[in-house]
Amino acid sequence: MSCHYDYVYKVLSRRNLWGIFYVPTQPYQKDKVLDVHRIHLLCGAYSGIELLSTLKAFLKEEMIPDEKREEFRKQTYTRQDNYEGISEFKRILNYFVSYDFREQLIDKVARELNYVFHTSEFYVPVEKLNAMQLSGNLIGSHTVSHPVMSKLTKIEQNEEIENSFSFLDSNLQLNVKTYCHPYGGFHSFNDDTVNALAKNEVVFSFNVQSRDICDEDLTSAIHFLPRYNCNEFPYGKAS
Numbered sequence: 001m002s003c004h005y006d007y008v009y010k011v012l013s014r015r016n017l018w019g020i021f022y023v024p025t026q027p028y029q030k031d032k033v034l035d036v037h038r039i040h041l042l043c044g045a046y047s048g049i050e051l052l053s054t055l056k057a058f059l060k061e062e063m064i065p066d067e068k069r070e071e072f073r074k075q076t077y078t079r080q081d082n083y084e085g086i087s088e089f090k091r092i093l094n095y096f097v098s099y100d101f102r103e104q105l106i107d108k109v110a111r112e113l114n115y116v117f118h119t120s121e122f123y124v125p126v127e128k129l130n131a132m133q134l135s136g137n138l139i140g141s142h143t144v145s146h147p148v149m150s151k152l153t154k155i156e157q158n159e160e161i162e163n164s165f166s167f168l169d170s171n172l173q174l175n176v177k178t179y180c181h182p183y184g185g186f187h188s189f190n191d192d193t194v195n196a197l198a199k200n201e202v203v204f205s206f207n208v209q210s211r212d213i214c215d216e217d218l219t220s221a222i223h224f225l226p227r228y229n230c231n232e233f234p235y236g237k238a239s
C-alpha cells in the first residue's frame with residue numbers, strides 16, 4: 001500500500017535500515033483494489049450493521065459451499081451490535097462465501113453504498129517499488145490475488161506464485177526470490193504451497209508465528225519462517 005512508500009520506506013532510509021516488502025501483483029495487472037483491502041476500506045467507512053444488511057440483501061445460500069452451510073447458519077445471524085456486525089461481515093466474505101462470488105458481492109455492496117475505490121492512490125506505483133529496491137530493500141511475492149492458498153487447488157496455487165513472480169521479475173528484475181504467505185498461520189497454506197515455492201525456486205518464505213527465527217529453521221522451515229504479526233508490536237494494534 002502507498003503508505004509503505006510514503007512512511008515506512010522513508011523512515012527506514014533515514015535510519016539506514018532496509019526491509020522486505022511483499023507485494024500482491026493483481027492490482028497492477030487488473031487495476032482493481034484487492035478484495036481483502038476493499039473489505040478493510042468498507043469496514044472503515046460504514047457501520048457493521050449497515051454493511052451486514054447491505055450484504056445480506058445480495059447474499060444467496062448457494063453462494064456458500066455445501067460443507068460450510070451448517071456452520072454459516074450457526075455462526076451468522078447472531079447478536080448484532082456494531083462490532084458483531086463488522087466481524088460477521090468479514091467472516092462471511094473472507095470465510096463462508098465461495099471465491100466464485102466474493103468479488104461481485106463486494107462490487108454490489110460498494111455500488112449500493114456509493115463507495116468508490118481508487119487503485120492508483122492505494123498501491124505503491126511500480127516506479128516507486130523500483131526505487132525502493134534500488135536503494136537496498138527487497139521486493140517479494142505475496143501471490144497475485146492474496147487468497148487463502150489452502151482453499152485453492154495445487155494448480156491454482158502454482159499459478160498464484162508463478163504469475164506473481166513473473167510480473168515482479170519482468171518489472172523489477174528481482175535480486176532474490178522471496179515469498180510471504182497471505183494471511184499467514186499454518187492453516188493458510190499446505191504442502192502444495194510449499195512444493196510450488198520449491199518448484200519456482202523461491203529462496204525463502206515467511207509465515208506468521210510468534211517467535212524469532214532460529215538456525216534450525218533455515219534447514220527445516222525455509223518456506224515457513226516465523227515472523228511476528230505487526231499487531232504484536234507496540235502501537236501495531238489494528239481495530
Ligand SMILES: [Zn+2]
Nearest residue numbers: 142146182183
Ligand atoms: Zn497480506
